[in-house]
Amino acid sequence: MTSPAAAAARRVPWTLVVFLVAFTIPWFGSRYETFLATQIAISALFAVSLNLLLGTTGLVSFGHVAYFGIGSYVCGILMKTYGLPFAIALPAAAFGASLGALVFGFFCVRLTRIYFAMLTLAFSQIVWAICFKWNDVTGGDQGLPDVPYPDLGWMSSVPLLDELRVSDHFYLLTLVLVMLSLAAMQRIIASPFGRMLTTIRENPERAASIGLDVRGYELAAFVVAGGFAGIAGALFGIFNRGVFADYVYWPKSAEVMIMTILGGIDHFWGPVVGAATLVLLNQEITSYTEYWPLVLGAILLVLLFAFPGGIAGGLAAGFAWLRRKRAERAGA
């Protein structure tokens, strides 16, 4: 029934195309566009890591920002205070965030539904309180300004890359790291482990009754999601040239949740679409009005009542409708 053109279109590796296009932004785009692209890439990683809990496992974590925050603080402190290279600070950030997720998650996964959400929120607030008050280490309410860029001097000696700015080099690094992280998460979801998580989301009681260690799987998902959130946090701290307690404050958890749901939790790329949409909308709207939260709230209301499946869900429904129409016409 499908036309040869449509079949050919499906064979194009769209993911790769998007990444290749994203890669050329520093050459063809303005400095501002590269800035936006970096922000989108980092937000996308954060949102997809949350969706590993939300969409894949069905865990409503309202404190995912804790692991993002741990990642940015670990990376920022190691690089700024101790002068360690990024190649050590980044894995340390991912490790620190997963460790935090392991400790907190151990308690969280024993609760369900609203209690799970509340406990994740409580732990994220504990992390926030520590970051906000532990002046000697985290800089307290002043934060840690002037986190250095990773040493990417070698890029200047590579042809084609040499004419780019330091922020462009960082963008390329971010893009590669985000790409690798997303690929890893996609593999995880497609693996038997990921399918177990989906089974748990569909029906935890049944999963338990067939002998699945539900809590163990949930905890593993929590740790993995925390680790990737930590990578996003580490990149975000460098991108913003500083780490601040605001990164760990609970409204940030709500923000990433909005990105994830706006894009659609039922599709792997949904949160990426949501992150890009929200970052671009934010830039666009704040140039007209300072009341961005008002607009965001309104978007959220429309989303909740009109498109519960998010943008990806809405698009999928739209395509299904088109296909049905075409099939009807072909049949008639």
Next chain:
Amino acid sequence: MADASFLFGQFLGGLTTAMFLFLIASGLSLVFGVMRVLNFAHGSFYMIGAYLAWQVVQWLAPILHGFWLAALAAALGVALLGGLIERLLLRHIYGREEIYQLLLTYALVLILGDAAKALWGTHQLSVSRPPMLAGGIEAFGAILPAYNLFIMLIGAAIAVAGWLVLTRSPSGRMVRAAALDREMLGALGANVGALYTGMFVVSSFLAGLSGALVTPIQSIVPGMDVEIIVEAFIVVVIGGLGSFWGTFWGSVIYGQVLSFGILILPGFSLFSVFALMAVILIVRPWGLFGRPLR
């Protein structure tokens, strides 16, 4: 060294915080207990109450120091707002997953927070203490401002009134029945929809009232909504989601932990209450006085 009167002062300070938080958290707890909706916008209602009270005080200023009138007007205004929100928005999501309720009420946080900024600006506003409560009372060597004593009395009065209404009145019986089994209550012919609206109006009234009453002791600033809501959540969670007395004792424990936590871990008192919440959730997820969710 800490002497007895100092500790007593600390205790009174904690009790003031506690009764004040109870005013806010009781409404949150009521709505969760009956409607199973965790209302993030409760803190925004509190903030709107504070701004409304300030506004009415300004309007009345040429005539009289109208603090009490302003507090009442603010509470009623927020109650009206709450009723509208329940009818127009919340009503449609009762049956859906928690995450949609969290997000809907969070959307309200964003919208109300920005609306307050648009209407009242971003600078600090303040309301002076009503003249009749300007002084202080000395007890066991500690000085207690009269206004704080008034807050304690109001908190205690709301606790007793709430308990009497919930246990002794027909509408209280309906509320408790709705918390246990909504369908059954509806099947018996009760108007559950109206009951829910009423609950939400009462809850918003309490939030608006506490917002208005805080204005003489705290300045009104944007951001007071997100700060208070987490505190109110902690109180409700410690006491047990939806348990009225639990919320009362949760407030008392919160106030004292905050007040004495400062002495033990200076600078980390916030940490101590979050840690308390985490420990209680781990040991008894449904809180000290709550029941497990079915």
